[in-house]
Amino acid sequence: MPLTAVFFLKREFTLDLCPLPHYFLFFKKIAFLENNMLRRGACPAFLPRFRKRNHLPQGNFLCVMVTPYFSSMDALFWETMGLTFRLAGITTACLLLIGIPVAYFLAYTRHPLKPFLEALVSLPLFLPPTVIGFYLLLAFSPNSALGAWLQEHLNIRLVFTFGGLVLGSIVYSLPFMVQPVQSGFEHLPLNLKEASYTLGKSRMETLFRVLLPNVKASLLSGIVLSFAHTVGEFGVVLMIGGNVPGVTRVASIAIYDEVEALRYAKANEYALTLVAFTLVILIAVYSFNRRHHNRLRA
Amino acid sequence: MIQADISHPLHTASGRGKLELAFQLHQGELLALSGPSGGGKTTLLRILAGLLVPQQGKIQFQDQLWLDTSARIRLRPQERQVGMVFQDYALFPHMTVAQNLRYALPKGGRHTIIDELVQTVELEELLHRYPQQLSGGQQQRVALARALVRRPSLLLLDEPLSALDSPMRARLQDYILHAHRTFELTTVLVSHDYQEIRKMAHRMIRLENGRIAEEGAPETLLGKRSPRTPAEFLRFEPLHDGRCIAWLRLEDQEISIPILDKEKLHWTPGQKVWVRIDG
Numbered sequence: 001m002p003l004t005a006v007f008f009l010k011r012e013f014t015l016d017l018c019p020l021p022h023y024f025l026f027f028k029k030i031a032f033l034e035n036n037m038l039r040r041g042a043c044p045a046f047l048p049r050f051r052k053r054n055h056l057p058q059g060n061f062l063c064v065m066v067t068p069y070f071s072s073m074d075a076l077f078w079e080t081m082g083l084t085f086r087l088a089g090i091t092t093a094c095l096l097l098i099g100i101p102v103a104y105f106l107a108y109t110r111h112p113l114k115p116f117l118e119a120l121v122s123l124p125l126f127l128p129p130t131v132i133g134f135y136l137l138l139a140f141s142p143n144s145a146l147g148a149w150l151q152e153h154l155n156i157r158l159v160f161t162f163g164g165l166v167l168g169s170i171v172y173s174l175p176f177m178v179q180p181v182q183s184g185f186e187h188l189p190l191n192l193k194e195a196s197y198t199l200g201k202s203r204m205e206t207l208f209r210v211l212l213p214n215v216k217a218s219l220l221s222g223i224v225l226s227f228a229h230t231v232g233e234f235g236v237v238l239m240i241g242g243n244v245p246g247v248t249r250v251a252s253i254a255i256y257d258e259v260e261a262l263r264y265a266k267a268n269e270y271a272l273t274l275v276a277f278t279l280v281i282l283i284a285v286y287s288f289n290r291r292h293h294n295r296l297r298a
Numbered sequence: 299m300i301q302a303d304i305s306h307p308l309h310t311a312s313g314r315g316k317l318e319l320a321f322q323l324h325q326g327e328l329l330a331l332s333g334p335s336g337g338g339k340t341t342l343l344r345i346l347a348g349l350l351v352p353q354q355g356k357i358q359f360q361d362q363l364w365l366d367t368s369a370r371i372r373l374r375p376q377e378r379q380v381g382m383v384f385q386d387y388a389l390f391p392h393m394t395v396a397q398n399l400r401y402a403l404p405k406g407g408r409h410t411i412i413d414e415l416v417q418t419v420e421l422e423e424l425l426h427r428y429p430q431q432l433s434g435g436q437q438q439r440v441a442l443a444r445a446l447v448r449r450p451s452l453l454l455l456d457e458p459l460s461a462l463d464s465p466m467r468a469r470l471q472d473y474i475l476h477a478h479r480t481f482e483l484t485t486v487l488v489s490h491d492y493q494e495i496r497k498m499a500h501r502m503i504r505l506e507n508g509r510i511a512e513e514g515a516p517e518t519l520l521g522k523r524s525p526r527t528p529a530e531f532l533r534f535e536p537l538h539d540g541r542c543i544a545w546l547r548l549e550d551q552e553i554s555i556p557i558l559d560k561e562k563l564h565w566t567p568g569q570k571v572w573v574r575i576d577g
Contacts, residue, residue, distance in 0.1 A: 194349050195388035197375040199402040200448050209401065213392045 030056060076245060077269060084251040087162070088230040091169040092177075095226045098170065099177030100219075104207065106178065107185035108193075125175045133239025136168050140240065160242045165250075168236045176225040184218025185211060217292050224285050228278060299324055300359050300452065300484065304345055306352035308508050310336035317341055317352070317508035325360075328478055328485045330499035330516065332492075337505040339488045340385075343454045346486065347382050348375035359452070381445030381483075382454040385461075387437045389429035395440050396425040402447035415443040418480065419473050435466040439473060446481055453478070453485040459494065467491075471498055492520050526572045529553075531565045546573065 034047055042050075051058055106118055124132055140147045140158035150156045158164030188211065196206040212219065234252040241248030243257060251270045258267035300323040308315040317338040323329055331339045344350040346357065348364070351372050357365040364373045390398055399412050416422055419439040429437055438458060445453060455474065459467045475498055478485050489495055495502050496516045504512040504519070512519050532545040532552070543554045544565070555573070557563065565571065 189386070189388065191384045191386065191388040192390060194347075194375070195382070195384060195390075195444075196401075197349065198347050198380055198382040199444070200376045200404055201401075202376060210390055214390070216392075 077266075079246050080249055080251055080254045080270070081273065083162075083246065083249065084231055087165055087169060087250060088227045090166050091173060091230045092223055092227045094166065094170050095173060095177040096223065099174065099181060099222060099226075100212075102174075103178045103181035103185060104211075107182045121178050122175045124172045129172060129233060129235025130239055132172055133168065133236040136164070136171065136236070137240045140164055140167075159240055160244060160248060162241075162247055165237060165241045165248055168240050169230045169233060172233055172236045173226040173229045176229045177222040180218040180222040180225065181215060184215030188214055217289055220285060220288065224281060228281065231274065231278075300346075300357065302346070302355070302357045304342070304352050304355035304357070306338075306341065306345065306350075306355070308336070308338050308341060310507075315508045319505070319508070319510050321503060321510065321513070323484055323486070325484055326482060328475075328487060328498055328500050330495040330502040331486060331488045331505060332490060332495060332502060333505040333511065338508040339505055340456055342505070343382070343456050343486065343488060346452065347380050347454055348373060348378050379448075379451040380454060381448060381450035381452070383438075383441045383445050383456065383458045385456045385458070387429070387441040389437055389440055389444070391429055394426050394428055395421060395432070398429070398440060398444050399447055402444045404448060407447075411447055411449065412443075415446055415477075418477060419443050434461050435470060438462065438470055442470075442473060442477065446477060446483075449481065451484060453483045455485065455487045457488050457490070460490065467494065474498065492516075496520060526574045528570050529573045531567060531569045531571050533567055534560050534565075546571065548573065 030051070034050070037047070037050070038044065048058060050056075102121065106114065106121070111117075137159060138144055140150070142148055142151050142157070142159070147158065150158065156163065158167060192210055192214065193206055196210045197203075201209070231250075232252060234256070237248065237250055237253060238256075241250075241253075243249050243253050249257075251274055255267045255270045258264070258270070301320075302323075303320040304317060306317045308317050315336075315338075319338075319342075331342065333339060341350065345352050345355065345365075351365070352367065354367050355365055356367070357363075359378070362373075363369075363371055364378055365371060390401065393401060399415070400409075403409070403412065416425065419442055421436075421439060421443060424432060424436055424440070429440070432440065442458070458474070459470055462470065471494060474485075474487075477483065487495075487498060489498075499516050501514065502512075502516050502519055503510055527548065529546040529548040532547055534557070535543045535545060535554075537543060542557050542560050544557050544560070544563075545552055545554050547553075
């Protein structure tokens with residue numbers, strides 16, 4: 001066994017910048033060395049001992065990759081990630097409750113105020129997030145009338161708290177839920193709804209049993225878009241949430257924070273996790289949509 | 299018995315008009331509505347179904363007041379005993395035929411009505427298919443059955459057969475007539491097809507620009523069906539737009555009739571064909 005090769009291998013293992021592809025190559029190299037040894041007549045039972053003696057990790061890439069990669073992440077990482085996904089989950093759930101009625105109303109109303117409402121819902125799409133964050137900060141701050149009233153009467157503080165973050169995210173991600181669902185409703189033939197009415201079914205029953213099942217794809221894209229958008233939001237959170245670990249520090253803020261402090265490896269952990277997560281979700285959505293379309297076309 | 303008196307603005311291709319009419323409908327009657335498009339036929343059906351509230355109007359159904367705009371009474375479609383078959387069927391695409399029918403069943407309704415309807419319109423084979431997997435005629439049968447599951451008193455048919463070819467039309471006309479009798483319905487049928495109206499309707503109303511232009515029995519309005527007379531086919535004469543004219547000799551006279559698709563007619567010159575000349 002060439003000792004220099006093992007020496008370089010061990011040195012590579014301690015580098016932690018962009019660890020995932022790195023580990024993959026690392027295990028490739030170990031496997032290459034071991035194969036060479038087996039070909040030269042080494043006993044297979046000897047291989048674990050070879051790894052132990054040279055302080056190389058046991059096991060293969062898949063099972064070993066997870067441990068060092070995540071063990072290097074501390075409690076703060078998990079706290080931040082958990083908070084990010086909890087915020088996105090709660091926001092998406094609230095948006096489902098709020099967005100479907102709003103989308104239903106906007107899709108079917110002939111009210112003269114409809115353009116005004118549509119503009120209001122879409123506003124967060126076109127404004128810099130900091131603008132929304134700024135006004136929410138003003139509104140919720142204990143110095144404002146609303147903030148003071150909430151604090152006094154309901155004992156609710158929305159600035160720099162998780163609750164405020166959820167509220168801000170709901171406002172900010174509302175168009176991402178409303179617009180796909182509304183367009184889904186609008187593209188359904190009107191007579192599906194009318195047929196259901198003439199069959200004696202109430203509006204509620206029609207909504208849940210006829211309309212919503214037929215806009216499943218729009219609903220799914222609404223859910224995914226609002227979730228992903230909340231995970232990715234930065235400006236609103238920074239304005240009204242700040243950077244309180246465990247309370248309002250979400251992944252996007254953490255990345256910015258770590259980069260500011262020149263801890264690139266740490267920032268990379270957050271960033272890479274978000275990339276992987278988003279990619280998986282998007283692939284799942286697109287494959288669902290393809291199957292859905294194929295079924296409708298069949 | 300239904301008494302309706304309706305006034306509602308119409309927006310047609312030819313500009314603004316007004317739907318203004320009063321009519322009666324007897325129990326068990328099959329009324330045909332015909333007339334040029336934009337005349338207010340579909341609007342009238344939607345008002346009867348409760349899907350559209352007219353500007354002014356009153357609809358009395360037996361001893362129940364469905365609509366009285368002056369008294370601000372307007373029963374919703376759910377509260378009226380109507381069944382409606384839409385022009386494009388409006389089957390729910392995410393449900394199978396059986397689920398479509400079951401959806402229409404009122405709470406506590408008995409499932410036997412579905413079985414009965416499935417037999418009446420011969421859907422046994424199709425129960426587990428989705429609407430997309432059915433032909434136009436099959437979808438039409440499902441739509442008819444679904445509209446009847448609720449046991450409506452008034453059946454509204456909005457050009458139900460306009461998208462079907464003629465043998466299928468004839469069969470579906472029989473299904474509708476059969477259902478009309480079996481379930482003791484009062485039926486309003488929108489149709490452009492005079493043959494269909496003659497075959498099915500007891501009475502017809504021709505709507506033009508929102509007003510009743512003619513009303514009466516189909517035989518008196520459309521004339522009796524004249525008997526078939528033999529004629530001799532002479533030749534086809536192609537037109538510019540792909541259609542053609544067939545020239546026939548009928549008792550010493552040469553007459554021409556427009557033909558949509560001559561490939562379907564295997565006529566040879568000199569062949570005897572039957573023609574019927576309607577008024």
